[in-house]
Amino acid sequence: MSDLSREQCVKPQKGMPPLSGNEVDNLLPLAEGWLVIDSEEVPKLQKTFRFKRYKDALDFVVAVGWAADEQDHHPKITIEYGKVTVEWWTHVINGLHRNDFIMAAKTDEIYRSREDTKPRIS
Numbered sequence: 001m002s003d004l005s006r007e008q009c010v011k012p013q014k015g016m017p018p019l020s021g022n023e024v025d026n027l028l029p030l031a032e033g034w035l036v037i038d039s040e041e042v043p044k045l046q047k048t049f050r051f052k053r054y055k056d057a058l059d060f061v062v063a064v065g066w067a068a069d070e071q072d073h074h075p076k077i078t079i080e081y082g083k084v085t086v087e088w089w090t091h092v093i094n095g096l097h098r099n100d101f102i103m104a105a106k107t108d109e110i111y112r113s114r115e116d117t118k119p120r121i122s
């Protein structure tokens with residue numbers, strides 16, 4: 001488990017620079033399976049999680065949503081049959097902040113704790 005999952009998000013200040021390419025490269029190894037994607041010219045962390053049943057995916061979405069609201073840091077979540085795609089970025093700075101890596105780690109923790117909801121190959 002990455003220690004990042006134990007960290008708390010801070011309030012990002014408008015106008016502060018997003019993480020540099022170097023800072024992202026240093027944090028990415030702690031975020032296993034997360035990709036940096038460019039969507040609408042904003043870099044985002046993205047990962048897809050697999051589930052056996054739709055209701056398992058739905059429970060996961062709700063748990064991630066609660067964790068997000070607790071930290072006042074909110075993702076884009078797309079739910080489909082058998083899979084959920086989560087994207088983290090920081091709206092106020094149009095890019096990535098340490099908060100996104102913290103939330104990616106918390107998302108992994110939530111997924112890890114849901115043992116019998118996963119297909120054999122996830």
Ligand SMILES: C[C@H](O)[C@H](O)[C@H]1CNC2=NC(N)=NC(=O)C2=N1
Binds near residue numbers: 073089092093
């Ligand atoms: C007022 C409130 O703190 C902010 O607007 C928060 C809410 N959740 C947020 N979530 C994300 N991902 N990025 C933000 O910049 C952000 N801002």
